[in-house]
Amino acid sequence: MIENRVSKNLDQAVGQRYPNPIHPHTTPGKPLTRAEPKRRSSGRVTLNEVAQLAAVSPITASRALRGERSVAPDLVARVQAAAAQLGYVPDPAARALASQRSSLVPVLVPLLSNALFVDVLDAVHRSLHPHGFQTLIGVTHYDPQEEEQLLRSYLAQRPAGLLLTGFDRTEAARQMIAASGVPCVYLMELTPAPGVYCVGFSQHDAGHAITEHLVSRGRRRIAFAAAQLDPRTLQRAEGYRRCLREHGLYDAKLERLVPEASSMRLGGELFTELLQARPDCDAIFFNNDDLAQGGLLAALRLGVAVPGQVAVAGFNDLSGSDQMLPPLTTVHTPRREIGQASALMLLALMRGESPQPNSQDLGFELRLRGSS
Amino acid sequence: MIENRVSKNLDQAVGQRYPNPIHPHTTPGKPLTRAEPKRRSSGRVTLNEVAQLAAVSPITASRALRGERSVAPDLVARVQAAAAQLGYVPDPAARALASQRSSLVPVLVPLLSNALFVDVLDAVHRSLHPHGFQTLIGVTHYDPQEEEQLLRSYLAQRPAGLLLTGFDRTEAARQMIAASGVPCVYLMELTPAPGVYCVGFSQHDAGHAITEHLVSRGRRRIAFAAAQLDPRTLQRAEGYRRCLREHGLYDAKLERLVPEASSMRLGGELFTELLQARPDCDAIFFNNDDLAQGGLLAALRLGVAVPGQVAVAGFNDLSGSDQMLPPLTTVHTPRREIGQASALMLLALMRGESPQPNSQDLGFELRLRGSS
DNA sequence: CTGAAAGCGCTTACAG
DNA sequence: CTGAAAGCGCTTACAG
Numbered sequence: 001m002i003e004n005r006v007s008k009n010l011d012q013a014v015g016q017r018y019p020n021p022i023h024p025h026t027t028p029g030k031p032l033t034r035a036e037p038k039r040r041s042s043g044r045v046t047l048n049e050v051a052q053l054a055a056v057s058p059i060t061a062s063r064a065l066r067g068e069r070s071v072a073p074d075l076v077a078r079v080q081a082a083a084a085q086l087g088y089v090p091d092p093a094a095r096a097l098a099s100q101r102s103s104l105v106p107v108l109v110p111l112l113s114n115a116l117f118v119d120v121l122d123a124v125h126r127s128l129h130p131h132g133f134q135t136l137i138g139v140t141h142y143d144p145q146e147e148e149q150l151l152r153s154y155l156a157q158r159p160a161g162l163l164l165t166g167f168d169r170t171e172a173a174r175q176m177i178a179a180s181g182v183p184c185v186y187l188m189e190l191t192p193a194p195g196v197y198c199v200g201f202s203q204h205d206a207g208h209a210i211t212e213h214l215v216s217r218g219r220r221r222i223a224f225a226a227a228q229l230d231p232r233t234l235q236r237a238e239g240y241r242r243c244l245r246e247h248g249l250y251d252a253k254l255e256r257l258v259p260e261a262s263s264m265r266l267g268g269e270l271f272t273e274l275l276q277a278r279p280d281c282d283a284i285f286f287n288n289d290d291l292a293q294g295g296l297l298a299a300l301r302l303g304v305a306v307p308g309q310v311a312v313a314g315f316n317d318l319s320g321s322d323q324m325l326p327p328l329t330t331v332h333t334p335r336r337e338i339g340q341a342s343a344l345m346l347l348a349l350m351r352g353e354s355p356q357p358n359s360q361d362l363g364f365e366l367r368l369r370g371s372s
Numbered sequence: 373m374i375e376n377r378v379s380k381n382l383d384q385a386v387g388q389r390y391p392n393p394i395h396p397h398t399t400p401g402k403p404l405t406r407a408e409p410k411r412r413s414s415g416r417v418t419l420n421e422v423a424q425l426a427a428v429s430p431i432t433a434s435r436a437l438r439g440e441r442s443v444a445p446d447l448v449a450r451v452q453a454a455a456a457q458l459g460y461v462p463d464p465a466a467r468a469l470a471s472q473r474s475s476l477v478p479v480l481v482p483l484l485s486n487a488l489f490v491d492v493l494d495a496v497h498r499s500l501h502p503h504g505f506q507t508l509i510g511v512t513h514y515d516p517q518e519e520e521q522l523l524r525s526y527l528a529q530r531p532a533g534l535l536l537t538g539f540d541r542t543e544a545a546r547q548m549i550a551a552s553g554v555p556c557v558y559l560m561e562l563t564p565a566p567g568v569y570c571v572g573f574s575q576h577d578a579g580h581a582i583t584e585h586l587v588s589r590g591r592r593r594i595a596f597a598a599a600q601l602d603p604r605t606l607q608r609a610e611g612y613r614r615c616l617r618e619h620g621l622y623d624a625k626l627e628r629l630v631p632e633a634s635s636m637r638l639g640g641e642l643f644t645e646l647l648q649a650r651p652d653c654d655a656i657f658f659n660n661d662d663l664a665q666g667g668l669l670a671a672l673r674l675g676v677a678v679p680g681q682v683a684v685a686g687f688n689d690l691s692g693s694d695q696m697l698p699p700l701t702t703v704h705t706p707r708r709e710i711g712q713a714s715a716l717m718l719l720a721l722m723r724g725e726s727p728q729p730n731s732q733d734l735g736f737e738l739r740l741r742g743s744s
Numbered sequence: 745c746t747g748a749a750a751g752c753g754c755t756t757a758c759a760g
Numbered sequence: 761c762t763g764a765a766a767g768c769g770c771t772t773a774c775a776g
Contacts, residue, residue, distance in 0.1 A: 044753090046752095046753060046754085047753065047754065048753080048754095056762080056763090057762070057763050057764080058753095058754080058755095058763090059755075059756095059762075059763060059764085060761090060762060060763075062754070062755065063755095063761095063762090066755095070761055070762090071761070071762080072761065072762085075761090075762085089524070089525075089528040090528070090753085090754075091469070091528070091530075091752085091753050091754065092465075092528060092529050092754095093464075093465045093466075093468035093469040093474060093529070093530065093752080093753080093754085094465075094469050094752070094753035094754035094755085094768090095753080095754055095755075096465035096754090096768090097463070097465040097466050097469050097752090097753080097754070097755090097767095097768045097769065097770085098753075098754040098755040098756075098767080098768055099754080099755055099756080099768085100755095100756095100768070102465060112490045112493065112494050113487075113490070113494070113691075115485075115487075118484045118485070118490055121484065121509075122484050122485070122511065125509070125511065134508060134525075134529075135508075135509065136506060136507075136508060137493075137497070137507065137509050139494065139497065152461070153461075153506075156461040156462070156463070156464060157464050157465070157506075158463075158465065263691065264691065264692040264695045265694070265695055268695060290691070290692070293692065293695075294692070294695055297695050297696065297697055300672070300697050301697055319485075319635065319636065319662070320636040320662070320665065320666070320692075322637070323636045323637055323640055323665075323666055323669050324669065325669055325672050325673055416769090418768095418769060418770085419769065419770065420769080420770095428746080428747090429746070429747050429748080430747090430769095430770080430771095431746075431747060431748085431771075431772095432745090432746060432747075434770070434771065435745095435746090435771095438771095442745055442746090443745070443746085444745060444746085447745090447746085462769085462770075463768085463769050463770065465768085465769080465770085466752090466768070466769035466770035466771085467769080467770055467771075468752090468770090469751095469752045469753065469754085469768090469769080469770070469771090470751080470752055470769075470770040470771035470772075471752085471770080471771055471772080472752070472771095472772095
């Protein structure tokens with residue numbers, strides 16, 4: 001029934017065709033400079049054709065399709081029906097060129113081999129795609145220079161918005177972002193800086209909290225093992241240090257900070273080395289779950305009792321941590337929530353709103369399991 | 373020194389300015405219809421400005437910058453110097469609109485929670501980005517309908533190329549791809565169909581090979597445990613079946629095919645249930661390493677000897693499998709290689725070449741470790 | 745090897 | 761609430 005009605009409307013519309021000739025240079029009465037007009041038609045349905053079928057001007061069709069207010073409801077319906085009938089799909093390139101804004105949203109993350117960022121990306125993508133935005137993934141490999149390069153090429157695309165990880169970047173990158181005027185939300189960390197939009201949690205407090213937990217369980221010689229050494233890792237290290245200093249337990253010789261990439265293998269090596277160098281060590285806080293999982297497996301291999309001899313804690317609550325033997329105590333970080341909340345915040349910014357608060361602390365949760 | 377030379381050239385160039393006025397409607401002698409010309413300048417450096425500085429026409433500047441042959445070497449140098457001096461960055465939207473081709477390359481994968489696809493994406497991205505192409509990631513969640521939707525929206529962007537996972541899609545999707553004329557390479561699987569470009573390996577043969585290995589180790593009641601049940605999983609199941617039938621060992625009751633998502637937890641459950649239902653089972657081939665890892669941890673928890681009582685094999689050789697207790701025997705799949713090779717093949721197609729062979733079999737490798 | 749003209753398919757900025 | 765004109769910044773198709 002509804003379809004019938006629409007068809008009728010369209011028929012009427014066609015009957016009272018919009019008078020403006022779409023191709024003025026092909027109008028019979030107007031002589032052409034050359035024999036034939038140059039055509040480069042891509043065969044795609046254009047806004048003009050939709051407007052013609054709906055018997056309105058192209059601008060009205062454009063406004064109707066974009067849901068801009070101040071278009072008469074019946075015209076909107078006519079345009080939408082015409083678009084549907086012709087299978088019209090707007091050309092993003094033409095739209096970007098005319099409006100100086102594309103529908104691209106670059107998301108820059110350090111790497112994809114950490115499930116943490118994959119979860120963030122997935123959540124961002126799910127939140128943005130229904131609103132017509134395309135997520136562009138950029139991988140910086142924790143290198144500010146590489147991020148600057150990526151930013152340069154992505155900014156050239158006139159992105160609708162920008163999602164960046166953390167606050168550690170080159171001065172040039174900072175200036176490019178500011179100069180572009182593109183709305184931007186920062187992920188994973190928080191900052192007291194006013195007017196900066198960010199979604200994350202306090203890495204420092206999380207590092208402090210899990211260490212405090214180990215202390216509360218009676219552990220006294222608590223080691224810290226970390227890889228990669230990115231800014232957030234170092235913030236967690238600071239939380240660990242502050243906690244142990246508060247208890248008079250800090251011992252710099254129990255720290256293992258290695259710059260290489262995080263992995264289960266590396267976690268096993270760090271565990272082995274640590275217990276060899278410091279047999280009195282009674283707990284290890286691994287900065288990421290993959291390290292901790294490797295540590296637990298090494299303990300199994302070496303016959304070291306966990307948590308009997310040494311307690312083990314991880315960070316992020318990655319897949320499989322609850323399946324370990326014993327299950328891994330860790331800090332659950334809200335990465336899907338960060339992805340979604342940052343996307344919503346960016347959506348608001350892209351609509352020209354000023355979302356409040358500008359800094360969203362999504363917290364973290366201790367997952368206390370058998371390993372501590 | 374070189375910079376000096378370039379500067380001189382530029383100075384000369386500026387001295388003999390390209391005669392064509394860039395903004396004819398602002399030429400003093402020409403009266404304007406309205407008081408002021410309508411300007412919507414984005415503040416960005418345009419090709420016109422580069423051409424003006426280099427004292428050539430915009431088309432020549434365009435050709436020089438794109439490295440098109442048939443531009444005099446000295447002009448190319450002048451244009452490049454001018455572009456560098458002005459910090460010119462081409463506008464992708466304008467380029468896409470004029471040329472009917474963007475620099476976007478959508479890559480559609482089933483999901484991001486499997487490290488397999490993350491590795492493929494990462495390799496694709498690394499291979500494409502240096503050539504100026506932007507990788508657009510699309511997640512289909514193993515749903516052909518969802519893939520069709522994504523394809524529709526990505527095709528509207530006039531992508532330069534397309535990378536798709538497998539051959540299982542809707543008829544509408546197939547037609548859209550064909551009608552678009554966009555070069556396309558298929559990932560992960562192979563097909564005998566002529567003229568189809570694909571990079572992968574035989575899922576069937578890999579399933580067969582790992583099963584054969586278990587048989588060769590004297591196993592007789594070999595179970596198969598799989599989740600997700602996507603086409604490639606089912607091809608591996610067929611390889612498993614054919615192998616056991618060849619040996620007269622096939623027993624349908626030893627198969628566990630569950631549609632839910634793959635995970636370590638599920639692997640543990642399948643392991644537990646299988647050994648309970650079939651205490652005589654002496655080997656399990658898990659269709660993915662996360663399942664197998666969960667199985668190994670369940671064995672540890674239950675006190676089931678691996679490989680003493682039951683051998684365990686996985687698939688894909690994911691991170692951590694070599695760290696398990698015992699280390700997991702599995703099939704190493706060349707996902708980074710698939711990502712890179714498919715990108716290279718697509719690059720060739722986008723240049724208009726016809727890469728041979730059109731079907732690239734990258735094989736697989738058994739990684740025989742302690743669990744079998 | 746180089747250039748003048750037109751056009752890609754939209755939206756902005758003005759008007760009414 | 762609706763429309764005519766111009767323009768976004770490139771490249772294609774023709775010429776020479």
